[in-house]
Amino acid sequence: MNPAALIIIVVLLASAAVALSLRNLVRAALLLTVSWAGLAAFYLWAGAEFVAFAQVLVYVGAVSMVVLFAVLLTRPAPTDPPPPRATYGRVLGALLAGSAVGGLLCGAILGTPLPSSPGAPPALTVREIGRQLMGVHAAALLVAGVLLTVALLGAIVLAAAPGRRRSPDAP
């Protein structure tokens, strides 16, 4: 295997794994950003220049900010009750949701006919990419935009949940 790709993949997976295991949410978010940057490096290695820069612009620049703001806005106050301990029901739910998403992804990957040998990379210009995104794949672009908006709205709803941070003697 290509050593550059190997380094990128190791950094990507290691930062994601460490991010999941950290208790400190801000550090986890920053490590997740490193992982996203690794994904951009992978795109760059694969020759998809435009996608790599878009990944950095959207994920490292914008989505990381949304995540960090959400983390800081929903930080538990010292007076909040401690989070409930993990129950079997929650563990079961997490496992079910995780395996469902994993199964879906595996099915999609296995169901896609991938070329067995790397052929000649298509010489795509930015103009052609723009035409594709605005024409054939316009729906996918719109769905991605709506998804980001919904994530932002969710963060606001979580942060503005009624009753949070309202100490008894507050006005």
Added chain:
Amino acid sequence: MSHLGSSFFLAVTSAPPAADHPLERLPLQLRDLLTGFLPAELRWFASAILAIVVILAVFGLLFALLTLAERKLLGRVQNRPGPNRTGWFGLLQPFADAIKMLTKEDVVPREADQVLHFLAPVALLAFSVLTFAVIPYGRNLVPLDLDAAVLYFFAAGAGTELAVFMAGWASRNKYSLLAAMRALAQLISYELPLLLSFVPVVMLSGALSTTGIVAAQAGWKWGLVPHWHVCTPWGFAGFAIFMIAALAESNRSPFDLPEAESELIAGHLTEYSGFKYALFFMAEYFGMIALSSMAITLFLGGWQAPCAFLEFIPSYAWFGAKLLVLLGGFIWVRATLPRLRIDQLTRLAWKFLVPLALINLGTAAFWRLTADWTGPLDAGRWLLAGALVVGPFLLLGRGLSAGVTPRTYRYAPS
């Protein structure tokens, strides 16, 4: 080197085509001279290293001299001499400052997140240096010619927000954290008009590569008026919006709220000292230089000469002259305008610059669709596009200043 000198004289007298001008070829010849002895497989690597070294040396020196020029100009505006003790005319002041910063004690709060506290200035500087890679400094001086260069530039710039957050959070100081959030609100607000104002350029020139955008602005009307984007109605509006947003993105006055030294205890830099503090300032100036270079590339014709008969001056000299003019403008603005409040700052971004940038997209689309209008229709095209730029500016400006202007000033009764 003697044959170079003689060929230079020949060039001045016989004026060959601009691309073959010996002064234009000089950087390439210098590069070949320095990397020519290497085997061919190593040569690309050596030229990349050479480009990095030259960029760091040139812009490092420019940063040092810019701090001096800024202090001198501010002093001139404020009727005082400025630094004038270190070296002739104060010329050695930046180097004395560098030695002072290097030898100062580096204080890190005990409770701080040591790793992130160290990484924040490094990341900020690294991201701002990355942006220098895609700027075409001259006809033959493009360090990295990417197909999506403009996207690369703004992607690298997006990382600076992360570094600001890291600095504020890792200091474990509530003033730092609050200031970092305030800085982020500003950076995110002004990134929108910054990004929206360059979209018309990409639309009209049909290229995302910086060399393509510069090539689209080549040529002159009657040999005098350049085809730069700033000479069109939409380009002028885009340039103005871009420069205002660039002022805010590089934390320059009048948008220097993130580190307002005199009233907001230097914001996210509160817990930084010594060379780390200097690194933040270096990154700020690098960001300012990079955004000015991008403005030149997008709107001011890059390295193109303003008139046909001035083309004998090499392209990189034109780029440098434009860069110095823009940087001087940055300093002038700092000397002239008072600092905005945070609510005025966000209002200006969301209620004024973003709508204007969106309308400017429409103006650019109109300009593109009417490219084949000639004669009296051409005059109408200019009038319509001009009205599309000026009208919303006046209306929105009136709405923004409603209830604030006109101000009346009265002297205190004696």
